[in-house]
Amino acid sequence: MEEFPRPVLLVSRCLEFDKVRFNGQKVSSPIVRNLMQFADMKIVCPEVEIGLGVPRAPLRIIRMNDKYRLVQPGTGLDLTEKMNAFAESFLDELGEVDGFIFKGLSPSMGLGNVKVYARMQMSPVVDRSAGFFAGHVINRYRGYPMEESERLLNASIRHHFLTSIYAFADFRNIKSNASVDSLLDFHRKNSFLFMSCNPELFEKMSGLLTGSGKADQVFEEYGSLLKEILRRPGSEYLKIETAKKMFLISDGKDINESSFFEEMLRRYADNRISWDAVIEILRMISFRAFGKNSYKDRFLYPYPEEIKAPSDENREKDYWDNEWNKW
Template structure:
């Protein structure tokens, strides 16, 4: 059930950067214990060598070119061709973790220039990263720089482990009950990200006999993956937690109920992190031995060891 993640080869793996360097990234190293990495360096793959002249992205006539400013050699067509060939052969991929600021791999972080202008005029996706996004619109694509942000990193983890779980489930589903069990486990996580799609997925599972199991699996996968595009707000979390709270509220004292409502207000007003409230509510699921709640992926959508807050100076 390990997620399959395409990673830029210069991140912890090989010294293939333009200057012969390697990127030491703590999070990517920790993540390697829980995922299968598929390494790639587009620039080395097209024969640019190590070390090599740094290339830049130049905008011209609404198009982006990858140019070696020292020799004026244009690598655009080679990078795009490699990207297309590499990506079309990928199967069972759950996410991409690419190198920030790279003209080939950066995600919204590669510097963009205008012809003959030595000052960057903005930022864009690297050419390889852009093809990844075009070919895998529903798969999470991030670079190690963006993953320094705790919220972006948590959402990335939610997606790659959820998609891996779905992939494994669908590959092994021989009976509709297996898909029903999966859907039950993901009810509140789906509610957090996309309530409308939660209902659609429920209808697909409920009406599976009309289209058959295989078509049900195809439709379920398509809508499930499209459900995680937006970053959930604190109020979305509170909405989910209130639904969960309803399962056991009648068993609580007046003081406990008041305390929980106070926690909700503190989270909304950003006086405490929402993770504190989630852990507190999770405790009641185990206290009352509510099996339906205890298996909810909302409470632990990825391995607990990855639920870390890395300080900026560790990256």
Template sequence: MKIVQTQFKPNTIQLGISACVVGQGVRFDGGHKRLGFADRELREYVSYVPVCPEVAIGLSVPRPTIRQVEADNQIRVVGSTDKSIDVTDDLHQYSEQQAKQLSGLSGFIVCAKSPSCGMERIKVYHPEGHTLRHDSVGVFTKALMEKHPLLPVEENGRLCDPVLRENFVTRVFAYHAWQQLVASGLTSDKLIKFHSRYKFLVMANHQTSYRTLGQLISDLSSNSLDDVADEYITGLMYALKQRAGRKGHTNALMHLQGYFKRSIGTNERQALADVIDKYRQGILPLMAPMTLIQHLLVKFPNEYLSQQVYIKPHPEKLALRQQL
């Protein structure tokens, strides 16, 4: 079995990926499921760690297809047509071992519909061949998510949705920033500054988490720093997984607007308010108020706002907010 090991590299975002999604011809038919966004745009900012559980356990390319089959309340991974093929034990063993070795990753892109790599809605069949349900998870991905519950994981197909794509990349960059913080040596001061930078991003995504995390950070003396840090990153990743809508973004934008009241003139203040309202109504995309805010920050510098991750949570070149 081929086990891939990773260690965290502070200056490199390492992203796990199903090998077929990055263009490797490892599928049952010798083909691939190349995702253009991953293999072109995102590749410029990450280092990929390709994994194919089925090839890793010794299955050939090409090979007979496999599926999840339930019998006697147990799911086995067996051949779709050749019932003599049973890779359940090998796949579980590999998945458990591999998941333990991937602690250096900041995210993972898996292949949809795969009995080994699918993230959700995997078909489970009856031994006689008919479909029982569509609610399973690929064996490898299940082990990965159980071992690394905070790790951003997404399927290739879902990343074609602009909202899900932006949300996933935001979580990857946030999780990597947290890994960098921990690797540098966590202190109370560093944790407070980290939260300060992420306040508006959390505000846009999940108001309840915004309040909860603020309360957690406000009293670091009650618990050990490690315990607070664990609770904080769990809460942060939960908050960022919630997809921000126009209501959440509008709320965050209006709070940002408040910081300009004393520095900008009446015309500029009204122009910003108008753009934010047109975004709220769905007339303008999110990039419109964000671009204006960045322009105002150049003209009227504000150190606190300039450090807000919400203003630029990922590289602008990815253009992930143009369709939001």
């Protein structure tokens, strides 16, 4: 199998690492747990870093004179400047990073949908926002993969996030060498993946590699397009059309296989089978045509198999071992 790079991630410290939540607990996160063997993780709890204890009185964001403030109603403290200063200082020293996993709804770490109140005490929710620390991350790292741990329980969101962090890690590794040949190889490996996300941006990326620009400029422009193309997954239509193209370029198929694959794509379009089923057929066809080189394709193998979510988490459960089912 193809060897994958190790993404560098910034992760909320309360996710599987330490009991630093306001209530003295840590949070279970299957994706963080699974990624620990395959990624390098930098962890942070901004609330602890600015001197708050564990456990501690909860924080909240309030809107005051049309500006957001980070406050601790239980103590009356306004921690806005302290948190802003810490966030800027921490991110200045962060170094290379490929993605972010934060605790959702946190007034410091939530990436969106954090409640904003009218006042410190006894007040309605008047808005939704990013947490204070996360807001600095969003401003500095626009286009980078970032998700909340709760959203990563969704299979589609998880798949796109994992696909993106491994693409970013791959690109970071080749960028350090600034080799156009390495960039061409990266582009080839990701061609079908990028095609399935946004064909127009894929064409722009391809065009960059046929020009005569300087290597550092090409890498800079290509990196910007990489952020844009992986901002969100492509439509179901684009995935199906990409699967068709990949199938067509693989040699050795007969008319019966082509008909079978067309029918399979129709069943997928009708939501009768999963995308994983389509990918497994493409993997087999691609291996027959290209051998071990097929393992390099990021449309087929976007990240290590070991971190895929289980296809059926309850497969081993015995649904027939019940009192009512013993007649």
